[in-house]
Amino acid sequence: MALTDGLDLIDPPAYEPAGPPHESWTELREKDPVHLCKPPGYGPFWAITRHADICRISKDPETFLSDPGIVMLDETRSKFREEDQGLGMMKTIIEMDPPEHRTFRKVASGWFTPNALSRVDAVVEKSARDTVDKLAGATGEGECDFAIEVATAHPLRVLCSILGVAQEDEPYILEMTNQLFGSDDPDLQRKGVDRAQAIRELGLEFYQFFAKIIEDRRANPRDDLASVLANGKVDGELMGPMETFGYYLITFTAGHDTTKNAIAGGMRALVDNPNELERVRVNPELVNPLFEEIVRWTTPVNYMKRTASRDVELAGKNIREGDEVVLFYASANRDDEIFEDPFSFRIDRDPNPHVGFGIGEHFCLGSNLARRSARALFRELTSRLEHVELAGEPEWIQSSFVVGLKHLPLRYRITPTS
Secondary structure, eight states: OOOOOSHHHHOGGGGTTTSSOHHHHHHHHHHOSEEEEOOTTSOOEEEEOOHHHHHHHHTOTTTEESTTOSSOOOHHHHHHHHHOSSGGGOOOGGGOOTTHHHHHHHHHHGGGSTTGGGGGHHHHHHHHHHHHHHHHTTTSEEEEEHHHHTTTHHHHHHHHHHTTOOGGGHHHHHHHHHHHHTTTOTTTSOOOSSHHHHHHHHHHHHHHHHHHHHHHHHHSOOSSHHHHHHTOEETTEEOOHHHHHHHHHHHHHHHHHHHHHHHHHHHHHHHHOHHHHHHHHHOGGGHHHHHHHHHHHHOSBOEEEEEESSOEEETTEEEOTTOEEEEEHHHHTTOTTTSSSTTSOOTTOSSOOOOTTOOGGGOOTTHHHHHHHHHHHHHHHHHHEEEEEESSOOEEOSOSSBOOEEEOEEEEEEOOOO
C-alpha cells in the first residue's frame, strides 16, 4: 500500500463510509510520522500522526500558529471563506494566538473550573434522568436512534440552559448547529442554490439569535455563562460584538457537537464490548475512567491545523515558515508507543494520556463541563440498561474535522422508574 496523498485524511466524504482512516494513520506512524501530503483540490500539508510530535507542536504556540486557520479547506470552501462576511468575520479563541488567546480565554475560564461548575449539577443530572426516563417509557423496552434521541438531546439541554437559550428554541438552535458542523454532509448542510449565500445566511441567523440573548444579559445579568460572556471585558472594555458573538457560538456549537459525538461513539463502543458495559453497570465508579476512554476512542475533534511561523525541524523533516501542519489527534490516541493495546476499548485504562481535549495552550476550555455532562448520562444509563443491541447499521457524518455518528439505531431494555 502506497503512503497516502492525504485526501483520505482530510476530505469530508472519505469519512462517511467507515469513519476515521485508522489504517492510513497506523502506516504513517510506523513509516513516516511527519508526512508531506499533497491531496488533489487542497493545499499541501504535513500530516502529524504521533502522540509525541503532536504534544510538542501543541506546546509551542509561538512557532505553530492558530490564527491563519485551524481547518483544512478545499479550493471551493477556501473561496467561500474569503468572500464570507458573516461567520468568516467571527473571532473565536480557538483561532487566537498568545498573548491574545490567553487574554480572551480568561473571560470565561473561571466559570469552567470544577468547583464553579457545581452550579450546573442539578441541570445536568435532571437532563440525564429525564432523557433515560423518556427512553424507558412505560414498559422499558423500545428502539431509538441513539445519536439523535439521546446523544444530541442531553448536551443540547445542558448547553441551552447555561447559555440562555429557551427550551422552545432548542430545535431551531440544533438545526443551525448541525448545518454549521455538518456543512459538508448533504443530509445536514443548509440547502440553497448558492452555497456561499447559504453559509452567509446561516451566519446572520446565528448572530441575530445570540444578539438578543447578549442584549438581555447585559440589561439583566444572571448567574449563568450567558451573562459572563455578554459582560466579558478585555483590557477594561467590553469585548467587541464579533468577539462576544464568537464566544457564544464556539461555546455552543463546539461544546454540543463534540460531546454529542463522544456520547454516541461511546455507546457504540459499549454495545460492541458488552463485557465492559457489564463492568460499569455493576460498578458505577468506573463511569469516570469510562468517559476518558470514550474520549480517547472517539476523539470527536479529529484534527487541528497549525501554520509554522518559522523554519523548524521535526522528526527529521524540515518544516518551512508558512507550511501548514495538521495534528491528527485521533491518530495520536492510537499510538502504541503511548497506549498499550490501543485498538482495544478498555474502560479502566490507566494511565490514559489521551489528547482528545487537545493539549497545551488550546486545551479544551469546556472539558470539565463535557465530563460532567457525559458522566451523568452514562451513570444514569448504564445503571438501568438491562440489554442493548444494534437495530440497524450505524452511519457516519460526512465530516473530517468534528467526527462522529449521524445515526445509531439501538434496541434496548431499560429499568423504568418505579
